[in-house]
Amino acid sequence: MKIKKIFVPFDFSDLAESALKYAHWLAKQTNATLCISHVLDKEKVKALQQLAINNPVSAKEYEEQFSETLKIHLDKAAESYAVENIRILKSIESGDLIETLLHQITEQNIDLIIMATHGNAGMFGATHTEQLLRQISIPLISIFQPYEPKAIKKIVLAVDINPTYTEVYAQIKAFQNFWSAKLCILHVVTPNHFMSSKEVSKKLERLVVDSKFENYSIETVNAYNEEEGIMFFAQKEEAELIIMITHQRSGLAHFMTGSITEEVMKQTSIPVLALGTKNISETSS
Numbered sequence: 001m002k003i004k005k006i007f008v009p010f011d012f013s014d015l016a017e018s019a020l021k022y023a024h025w026l027a028k029q030t031n032a033t034l035c036i037s038h039v040l041d042k043e044k045v046k047a048l049q050q051l052a053i054n055n056p057v058s059a060k061e062y063e064e065q066f067s068e069t070l071k072i073h074l075d076k077a078a079e080s081y082a083v084e085n086i087r088i089l090k091s092i093e094s095g096d097l098i099e100t101l102l103h104q105i106t107e108q109n110i111d112l113i114i115m116a117t118h119g120n121a122g123m124f125g126a127t128h129t130e131q132l133l134r135q136i137s138i139p140l141i142s143i144f145q146p147y148e149p150k151a152i153k154k155i156v157l158a159v160d161i162n163p164t165y166t167e168v169y170a171q172i173k174a175f176q177n178f179w180s181a182k183l184c185i186l187h188v189v190t191p192n193h194f195m196s197s198k199e200v201s202k203k204l205e206r207l208v209v210d211s212k213f214e215n216y217s218i219e220t221v222n223a224y225n226e227e228e229g230i231m232f233f234a235q236k237e238e239a240e241l242i243i244m245i246t247h248q249r250s251g252l253a254h255f256m257t258g259s260i261t262e263e264v265m266k267q268t269s270i271p272v273l274a275l276g277t278k279n280i281s282e283t284s285s
Helices: 014-030 042-054 059-079 097-107 126-133 166-179 197-211 226-236 251-257 260-265
Strands: 005-009 033-041 088-095 112-116 140-143 154-158 182-189 216-222 241-246 272-276
Touching (some): 005 014, 014 059, 014 112, 014 140, 059 088, 088 097, 112 126, 126 140, 126 260, 154 166, 166 241, 182 226, 216 226, 226 260, 241 260, 260 272
Parallel strands (some): 005 112, 033 088, 112 140, 154 182
């Protein structure tokens, strides 16, 4: 598994600190560079400009002073991780949050994103994670609750048995092999998408043949919805990582189907690794 640069959006929250700790843990294993970024988004810049009206310095100067203060705090946050020969790059930029992050990810040739997801609040709320997921093609690990990094021995791979995931099989195997982890290939049977156990097993066996996975088990659970089944199984098995394959739906397609990945990310205490497939357009079936 070749990971040279790990990108961590950082908003100075405790949860962002947990994501940074996880990124540092992984950087030690992969010898990757940590790229830590804070974005002063346009709404905050606007607020600064309003504050500066009655301030002796200009709005631009006020923003520069604020950015300098943030830089000091970012340096302090990264200081404890600047050990064990890990290279750390830090940046603070102003602009639209998602646009700025996407620009940084592209310009810095990032291989993996690790970020905190704050439900519906915070600088990097669930909505921001969702927006980012729909526009990137690299792996993203979401941390929703404070999490202490630990050896990954069991991975839950949640799959839909109808689509083929050929384009991400290699990535899945790379992560699995890197940690020598067992892969639990899970399909959740719901009332709206019911199939017999025989049908599910047959399709999952076919998936395994196509993917050439090793050290795996095939699992099915019944639940009212997919995200409930995924989280229940991962907790029961004490998995250290959940892998979700995102379809990057947009427009009406995303509105109608929702995103199981996003729902799991907003609720589970287990880190979620999202791997994207090619975009599915609004007219896709």
